[in-house]
Amino acid sequence: MIYRKLHKDQHCEARTGQIHLPHGNVDTPVFMPVGTNASVKAVRLEDLFSMGVQLILGNTYHLYLRPGMDVIQKFGGLHGFNNWNGNILTDSGGYQVFSLAPFRKVTNEGVEFRSHIDGSKHFLTPEKVVGIQEILNSDIQMVLDVCTEPGISHKSAREALEITTSWALRAKNSWETTTETYQGKLFGIVQGNFYEDLRARSAEELSALDLPGYAIGGLSVGEPFDQFQHYLAFTAPLLPGGKPRYLMGVGTPEYILEAIEHGIDMFDCVFPTRVARNGTLFTDHGRLVLKNQRYEYDTRPVSEHSPTAAYSRSYLRHLFKAGEMLGPMLASLHNLWFLKKLVEDSRRAIHENRFLEFKRSFLDLYSMGIPD
Amino acid sequence: MIYRKLHKDQHCEARTGQIHLPHGNVDTPVFMPVGTNASVKAVRLEDLFSMGVQLILGNTYHLYLRPGMDVIQKFGGLHGFNNWNGNILTDSGGYQVFSLAPFRKVTNEGVEFRSHIDGSKHFLTPEKVVGIQEILNSDIQMVLDVCTEPGISHKSAREALEITTSWALRAKNSWETTTETYQGKLFGIVQGNFYEDLRARSAEELSALDLPGYAIGGLSVGEPFDQFQHYLAFTAPLLPGGKPRYLMGVGTPEYILEAIEHGIDMFDCVFPTRVARNGTLFTDHGRLVLKNQRYEYDTRPVSEHSPTAAYSRSYLRHLFKAGEMLGPMLASLHNLWFLKKLVEDSRRAIHENRFLEFKRSFLDLYSMGIPD
Ligand SMILES: [Zn+2]
Ligand SMILES: [Zn+2]
Numbered sequence: 001m002i003y004r005k006l007h008k009d010q011h012c013e014a015r016t017g018q019i020h021l022p023h024g025n026v027d028t029p030v031f032m033p034v035g036t037n038a039s040v041k042a043v044r045l046e047d048l049f050s051m052g053v054q055l056i057l058g059n060t061y062h063l064y065l066r067p068g069m070d071v072i073q074k075f076g077g078l079h080g081f082n083n084w085n086g087n088i089l090t091d092s093g094g095y096q097v098f099s100l101a102p103f104r105k106v107t108n109e110g111v112e113f114r115s116h117i118d119g120s121k122h123f124l125t126p127e128k129v130v131g132i133q134e135i136l137n138s139d140i141q142m143v144l145d146v147c148t149e150p151g152i153s154h155k156s157a158r159e160a161l162e163i164t165t166s167w168a169l170r171a172k173n174s175w176e177t178t179t180e181t182y183q184g185k186l187f188g189i190v191q192g193n194f195y196e197d198l199r200a201r202s203a204e205e206l207s208a209l210d211l212p213g214y215a216i217g218g219l220s221v222g223e224p225f226d227q228f229q230h231y232l233a234f235t236a237p238l239l240p241g242g243k244p245r246y247l248m249g250v251g252t253p254e255y256i257l258e259a260i261e262h263g264i265d266m267f268d269c270v271f272p273t274r275v276a277r278n279g280t281l282f283t284d285h286g287r288l289v290l291k292n293q294r295y296e297y298d299t300r301p302v303s304e305h306s307p308t309a310a311y312s313r314s315y316l317r318h319l320f321k322a323g324e325m326l327g328p329m330l331a332s333l334h335n336l337w338f339l340k341k342l343v344e345d346s347r348r349a350i351h352e353n354r355f356l357e358f359k360r361s362f363l364d365l366y367s368m369g370i371p372d
Numbered sequence: 373m374i375y376r377k378l379h380k381d382q383h384c385e386a387r388t389g390q391i392h393l394p395h396g397n398v399d400t401p402v403f404m405p406v407g408t409n410a411s412v413k414a415v416r417l418e419d420l421f422s423m424g425v426q427l428i429l430g431n432t433y434h435l436y437l438r439p440g441m442d443v444i445q446k447f448g449g450l451h452g453f454n455n456w457n458g459n460i461l462t463d464s465g466g467y468q469v470f471s472l473a474p475f476r477k478v479t480n481e482g483v484e485f486r487s488h489i490d491g492s493k494h495f496l497t498p499e500k501v502v503g504i505q506e507i508l509n510s511d512i513q514m515v516l517d518v519c520t521e522p523g524i525s526h527k528s529a530r531e532a533l534e535i536t537t538s539w540a541l542r543a544k545n546s547w548e549t550t551t552e553t554y555q556g557k558l559f560g561i562v563q564g565n566f567y568e569d570l571r572a573r574s575a576e577e578l579s580a581l582d583l584p585g586y587a588i589g590g591l592s593v594g595e596p597f598d599q600f601q602h603y604l605a606f607t608a609p610l611l612p613g614g615k616p617r618y619l620m621g622v623g624t625p626e627y628i629l630e631a632i633e634h635g636i637d638m639f640d641c642v643f644p645t646r647v648a649r650n651g652t653l654f655t656d657h658g659r660l661v662l663k664n665q666r667y668e669y670d671t672r673p674v675s676e677h678s679p680t681a682a683y684s685r686s687y688l689r690h691l692f693k694a695g696e697m698l699g700p701m702l703a704s705l706h707n708l709w710f711l712k713k714l715v716e717d718s719r720r721a722i723h724e725n726r727f728l729e730f731k732r733s734f735l736d737l738y739s740m741g742i743p744d
């Protein structure tokens with residue numbers, strides 16, 4: 001067992017815990033900054049480490065295509081390559097193959113696709129993806145899955161689910177034969193699109209594989225918030241309670257808090273750093289858009305306790321207006337700090353059985369808008 | 373007197389010294405990183421401060437146009453705005469008006485120009501430029517000068533020089549009436565294009581004004597290296613020996629060492645950070661171009677003692693190939709560190725009367741190319 005539950009809130013499913021991984025323990029709930037190309041965009045990993053980040057994400061699809069596995073193998077894995085000594089979770093590439101590649105073809109055997117970088121053809125199987133993530137030396141690796149879009153038929157969703165289950169079994173068999181020096185853990189991904197019976201079946205079939213952890217895929221893909229809420233509430237309890245639960249692609253305070261309430265332990269999303277590069281910063285009062293004229297003379301920091309507290313809104317705004325790279329650098333650091341603080345505050349609230357109250361008051365303030 | 377000479381090399385004009393400025397002492401020779409828009413591109417000022425940088429540059433022209441003086445005034449100057457507590461030298465905007473503005477018209481009174489940002493019309497006088505730099509709270513401010521291109525006639529160069537001298541006098545008179553709380557020092561700029569008699573006349577007329585320091589303008593503007601060398605050797609000795617000597621627009625090891633040999637104390641250039649953003653890094657063996665295929669599997673750092681020593685050439689190359697902002701961030705820091713080290717090594721060599729030897733052996737190695 002890699003997961004130890006510390007405390008469950010008396011009034012909802014929210015829980016605190018710890019995941020034991022090769023590069024140290026990870027306190028949950030946890031938000032994982034995304035380092036697609038072995039770099040969390042515009043941020044120095046040392047700064048995340050100092051901030052207490054224990055786990056970041058890497059994208060297998062991107063790293064497999066560039067720099068390629070032969071380069072990363074020379075460094076004994078991703079940690080040696082990007083000099084990050086905390087834990088790394090890598091996704092399986094499934095989501096990227098289905099959303100980025102200009103061509104892909106799924107068979108029972110695997111998935112063929114063309115690189116979005118140079119158009120070259122590649123074929124991935126669940127076994128091969130385990131091997132790639134072994135080379136990456138991922139502390140947590142994800143099984144290759146078949147991702148589907150909202151709106152597809154029940155039949156198509158079922159077929160995708162059946163392949164996903166069979167791939168998870170093959171991935172497990174392959175992962176069990178990895179070398180002894182490789183200590184990474186394999187997580188399954190529950191699919192099933194927006195069909196309750198398929199979600200239930202996927203969760204049941206994957207749980208039977210007894211993997212170290214489980215993720216929910218195919219949620220937070222553009223559906224309305226209440227649909228997200230419904231399928232989250234439906235699916236989360238179907239995942240084994242004694243193992244880490246990971247909701248993929250969630251990175252706004254509203255979605256994170258909703259996920260925590262339903263017992264999710266882990267989240268990731270490029271959203272916080274993507275909007276930061278555009279000058280949008282999370283604050284207790286909602287999103288602050290730096291380019292807004294009202295901050296031109298504002299000598300206050302965006303947030304008093306942020307690592308960017310030494311800088312005024314006026315200065316940060318100026319950096320974005322002038323196109324200075326320091327703007328995205330500071331804003332990205334700020335947003336990652338904000339979500340780090342959000343999950344820490346959540347953990348504290350859970351321990352005191354007041355998570356629902358914390359969530360309500362956070363969202364009340366968060367929806368009020370930036371005061372003058 | 374703001375300048376104290378510490379030691380002159382017995383075999384050339386190279387010297388070490390210290391400049392006493394409102395935000396602390398500056399050891400010379402010194403290379404000044406350029407912070408055009410109140411930010412040294414892709415670098416956090418804290419990192420420069422930790423590295424021991426004592427003096428950075430800001431561009432009056434850019435700051436005057438954006439964010440504008442009313443914003444900076446709210447922060448009591450540039451230090452309050454960008455949170456840099458070391459010294460700041462600001463140029464007068466003369467060079468930018470002549471190189472960036474799509475339109476400009478010089479009269480005896482001042483210079484009219486259009487903003488390169490929004491086309492708005494502005495009129496600067498030497499007095500107004502002193503006032504702007506007082507608001508910036510510049511530790512060193514430069515007089516407004518008339519910059520000319522290489523290749524213009526003796527008559528045009530002479531007319532520009534005459535205006536420059538008259539503006540320097542007016543700037544001095546204006547600077548002497550700045551408020552007592554403003555402690556910044558005014559430097560003159562020797563012009564005269566590529567005419568020895570005009571260089572001599574400019575140096576003589578400006579020296580007579582007894583300003584705290586002097587710069588050489590209009591050199592390193594694209595002329596061949598031997599022409600640069602000739603006019604440097606000709607002009608430098610004409611500047612007062614008891615005051616800081618600043619050569620504007622110099623930022624490669626070759627030019628910096630040449631300048632130091634001729635008794636120059638200060639230099640600045642955007643070159644080190646500009647080429648860094650393109651993946652070109654200074655090393656003891658010359659410029660290393662990260663995008664070069666040969667570094668794809670190179671596990672060594674660019675330089676063992678660099679602040680980027682934890683990263684391999686392979687990883688840095690990957691960052692540039694993948695378009696990750698961390699590439700420019702680390703490369704910029706590296707190049708500024710390299711020039712910082714170059715002037716420090718130069719100071720040590722001067723103290724031991726072996727600057728010429730140091731320069732020769734540095735350039736020998738620097739011209740050899742990156743070893744396998
Ligand atoms: Zn507890
Ligand atoms: Zn000495």
